Amino acid sequence: KQEVTQIPAALSVPEGENLVLNCSFTDSAIYNLQWFRQDPGKGLTSLLLIQSSQREQTSGRLNASLDKSSGRSTLYIAASQPGDSATYLCAVGGAAGNKLTFGGGTRVLVKP
Amino acid sequence: DAGITQSPRHKVTETGTPVTLRCHQTENHRYMYWYRQDPGHGLRLIHYSYGVKDTDKGEVSDGYSVSRSKTEDFLLTLESATSSQTSVYFCAISEEQGYRNEQFFGPGTRLTVL
Numbered sequence: 001k002q003e004v005t006q007i008p009a010a011l012s013v014p015e016g017e018n019l020v021l022n023c024s025f026t027d028s029a030i031y032n033l034q035w036f037r038q039d040p041g042k043g044l045t046s047l048l049l050i051q052s053s054q055r056e057q058t059s060g061r062l063n064a065s066l067d068k069s070s071g072r073s074t075l076y077i078a079a080s081q082p083g084d085s086a087t088y089l090c091a092v093g094g095a096a097g098n099k100l101t102f103g104g105g106t107r108v109l110v111k112p
Numbered sequence: 113d114a115g116i117t118q119s120p121r122h123k124v125t126e127t128g129t130p131v132t133l134r135c136h137q138t139e140n141h142r143y144m145y146w147y148r149q150d151p152g153h154g155l156r157l158i159h160y161s162y163g164v165k166d167t168d169k170g171e172v173s174d175g176y177s178v179s180r181s182k183t184e185d186f187l188l189t190l191e192s193a194t195s196s197q198t199s200v201y202f203c204a205i206s207e208e209q210g211y212r213n214e215q216f217f218g219p220g221t222r223l224t225v226l
Binding site for chain 1: 212
C-alpha cells in the first residue's frame, strides 16, 4: 500500500525566504505526482503535475522535482510572500484510474 | 475550477438518515472521484468512476455508495449516516491529455452528522 509523508507538518519563514517542502512515498511505481495548495476552509488548487518520466516541472516561482528511485519530491517556492501562506499537499497517482494517495500536508506561514 | 460544482455546500443531518451529495462537471471528463478530508487522516479516496455506470471502491468505501447515470453527474450516497461520516467531502475530475492526467477538485461539501 502506497504511503505518502510530508515533513515538516508546519513551518514558518520570513517573507522573501525560499521555501522547500518535502514529500516522500514508499512505492516508486507511480504514474505521476501532483502538488496542491489548500487555503483554510477552501478546496484544493492544483499547482504542478509531474509525470513519472519527468525529473522536474516549473511554473513561475514554483519548481517541483521528482526522484522516483528514492521516493522523493521537493517543491521549491522562490522569494516567498505572505500570500503563499497555506497548506501544501503532495499526492501520488497510480496507473489504474489515477487514484491519488495524499500526504498529510505542510502548513506554511510566511511572516511579513 | 475545471467546471466542477458540488451540492449542497453545507449540510447538517441526523444519525440514521440517508444523505446524497452531488458532483456536477461541465467538461465531459471520463474520471470522477469522491474523497473525504478529516483532521489527522488527510484526504482519502472513497469511490471513483471511470465512465457512465462504471465505478469502483477506494480506500474508505464502507458505508458509502455511488452512482453515475450521466457523464456529468457523480452522486455519493450515505445510506444511513453515522457520526463518523462527519467530514468535508471533495469531488474531483481527472483531465486527460495523452499520458498526462491532472486532477482538479470541486469546492467541497461540509457534512455534519449529529
